[in-house]
Amino acid sequence: MPSKWKYDQQIASDPDLCAPIIAQLLDQLAIFGWSTKDSFAIHMAMEEVILNAIRHGNECRKGTFVHVTMELDDLQFSSTVSDEGTGFDPAEVPDPTDNANLDKCSGRGVMLIKHFVDEVTYNACGNSVTLSKTKQTS
């Protein structure tokens, strides 16, 4: 088995293309011995990141692409997902856990990404996000 799995693809802005990427990722998480809990967390974060890039970043426009890179070994996961949109300021996204926002449908994905991985950083204009997670040892 290779000591590290690497993924680097440009995908068209079609939401249906997310599931096959996640399926590959889940296979690799199992191969590298990541727990169900960690796999769930990475699954959740990556699905949100990729779908946000396709839907909100590129607005599903034909001819636009999302660049997805992932690296995984038996200790660490990292990924960068970039779109061709104008970006956004994550600090401006309303807190979906605030009582006033509970019944609103926006902002939950961004919050979940932050919750499920150890580090999330956005580039200056907000159209590229890098996230990482270390395997839990318990």
Add this chain to the structure above:
Amino acid sequence: MPDLQCIEIDSIDDVSVVKLKDAKVMAPAQVETLGDELLSLVESNSGGDGPQASANVLINFENVRFFSSGAINKLIVLEKRVRANGGQIRLSNMQPEVRDLFSYTNLDQMFDILSTQAEAIESFENN
């Protein structure tokens, strides 16, 4: 009611019991279908010529291992519609990871989440 792809519907003690069929509610088309089927349930409960089902709805998550934020949004829309019809909604039988998802997002303040379907049905009766 036409064949449903994402949910099974039963009626127990005047509660519409909805069982989610899929382990992963994730693919965008699947999430949209789920939302449509859930709303069709509410619409069939709120009018029409047929027998009226209960306004109360229980969603059984027994089969679900992964639930995306898009799917959560569909549940929020459903909750608003159920409440507008004078009903209530309960969720039950969640796997720990899915239950935690509702805690992280504070949505356990919006939804009453019970361990078992029987407890959830009983909670309607006690209201």
